[in-house]
Amino acid sequence: MTDFLPYGRQEISEQDIEAVVAALRAPMITQGPRVAEFEKAFADYVGAKHAVAVSSGTAALHTAASAAGIGPGDRVAVPPITFASSANCALFQGAEPVFADISLDTFNVDPANVAAVGPLKAAVPVSMAGLPADIDGVRAAAPGAVIIEDGCHSLGAHRNGKPVGGPGGADLTCFSLHPLKHITTGEGGVVTTESDEFAEHMRLFRTHGIDKQNAEPESWEGGWYMEMKLLGFNYRITDFQCALGSSQLKNIEAWVVRRNEIAAEYREKLAGIEGLALPPEAPNGSRHGYHLFVVRVLESVERRLAVFEGLREAGIGVQVHYIPIYRMPHYRSLGYTADGFDNSELYYRQAISLPIFPGMNSGDVDRVVAELKRLLTA
Ligand SMILES: *Cc1c(COP(=O)(O)O)cnc(C)c1O
Numbered sequence: 001m002t003d004f005l006p007y008g009r010q011e012i013s014e015q016d017i018e019a020v021v022a023a024l025r026a027p028m029i030t031q032g033p034r035v036a037e038f039e040k041a042f043a044d045y046v047g048a049k050h051a052v053a054v055s056s057g058t059a060a061l062h063t064a065a066s067a068a069g070i071g072p073g074d075r076v077a078v079p080p081i082t083f084a085s086s087a088n089c090a091l092f093q094g095a096e097p098v099f100a101d102i103s104l105d106t107f108n109v110d111p112a113n114v115a116a117v118g119p120l121k122a123a124v125p126v127s128m129a130g131l132p133a134d135i136d137g138v139r140a141a142a143p144g145a146v147i148i149e150d151g152c153h154s155l156g157a158h159r160n161g162k163p164v165g166g167p168g169g170a171d172l173t174c175f176s177l178h179p180l181k182h183i184t185t186g187e188g189g190v191v192t193t194e195s196d197e198f199a200e201h202m203r204l205f206r207t208h209g210i211d212k213q214n215a216e217p218e219s220w221e222g223g224w225y226m227e228m229k230l231l232g233f234n235y236r237i238t239d240f241q242c243a244l245g246s247s248q249l250k251n252i253e254a255w256v257v258r259r260n261e262i263a264a265e266y267r268e269k270l271a272g273i274e275g276l277a278l279p280p281e282a283p284n285g286s287r288h289g290y291h292l293f294v295v296r297v298l299e300s301v302e303r304r305l306a307v308f309e310g311l312r313e314a315g316i317g318v319q320v321h322y323i324p325i326y327r328m329p330h331y332r333s334l335g336y337t338a339d340g341f342d343n344s345e346l347y348y349r350q351a352i353s354l355p356i357f358p359g360m361n362s363g364d365v366d367r368v369v370a371e372l373k374r375l376l377t378a
Contacts, residue, residue: 057176060189130289156256157289
């Protein structure tokens with residue numbers, strides 16, 4: 001019996017383990033110095049002015065939505081093909097997610113569909129699978145809206161030569177540090193921004209809205225004094241998680257390069273197979289993050305199911321990313337339907353995510369390719 005090959009897997013080195021152990025021996029295991037150290041290293045990597053670390057990618061999206069001033073009555077454009085959190089962050093703030101269909105050329109939201117949904121407070125373009133979304137296009141399609149990029153698949157990706165999450169991109173960019181993503185802290189997330197105002201809001205929001213340093217002098221009542229300035233959450237990340245994050249970050253370049261090598265190998269070995277579509281490539285001057293390698297089985301939904309089940313039976317941990325969010329029972333209960341989302345529906349009937357992670361080797365790629373070829377013609 002050959003080993004199970006997951007679609008994604010973290011890499012944890014002895015160095016990572018030592019960094020976490022050292023952090024656990026330090027006096028402060030949360031709210032200590034390692035959080036700011038990690039934020040500095042992360043901000044430097046993507047070239048951002050600010051990085052605010054929080055407890056998950058979902059917390060990052062919620063924190064960004066609060067900074068953007070999203071509230072009751074606001075409309076927020078989101079593509080249907082993404083993890084639920086991309087849309088949930090609007091619901092958390094009492095706002096209305098408005099779905100805008102994807103393009104089958106990118107699997108990202110089509111700016112024309114953002115323009116079609118009307119006035120927006122914000123848009124949450126998702127850089128799906130690691131292919132940078134067209135932020136300029138979305139900005140032009142939603143004049144005045146705050147652009148929150150869901151970059152959870154895209155740490156290390158480049159848009160027009162610039163890192164996702166840095167200047168020239170969205171107003172706020174959210175990352176996840178879940179073990180399936182590019183680097184991990186177990187659970188964790190980061191928001192990057194160029195805005196001092198957004199960064200200040202987010203640092204308050206992640207810690208109950210409580211400010212110990214900047215109380216008004218006239219309200220000072222003694223050494224215990226602090227102020228809750230806004231309704232925040234406890235979205236803090238710990239020091240030992242950030243120690244892991246800083247250690248992981250040292251490998252990000254090599255890992256993104258490796259993901260691109262695996263993708264190139266898949267492309268070469270899967271080229272020209274009838275009934276199989278390969279995922280969109282990054283345009284010239286951009287770099288794909290390849291969190292996912294999504295192929296599409298074109299023949300029928302029955303064939304896709306057979307290929308999916310066959311790969312799983314062969315010990316290959318494929319997945320479908322994603323069930324369109326409007327199909328989720330919670331969203332259906334809010335009145336959402338599949339009407340008008342032809343591209344998302346077609347994508348959902350065809351997609352399969354193949355294994356891709358830095359620890360894979362050519363033998364693993366060959367194994368996936370051989371099974372896929374067999375099942376497509378079986
Ligand atoms: C992983 C992911 C999230 C949520 O991140 P968590 O850290 O699991 O909360 C949000 N959006 C997308 C696109 C993701 O892939």
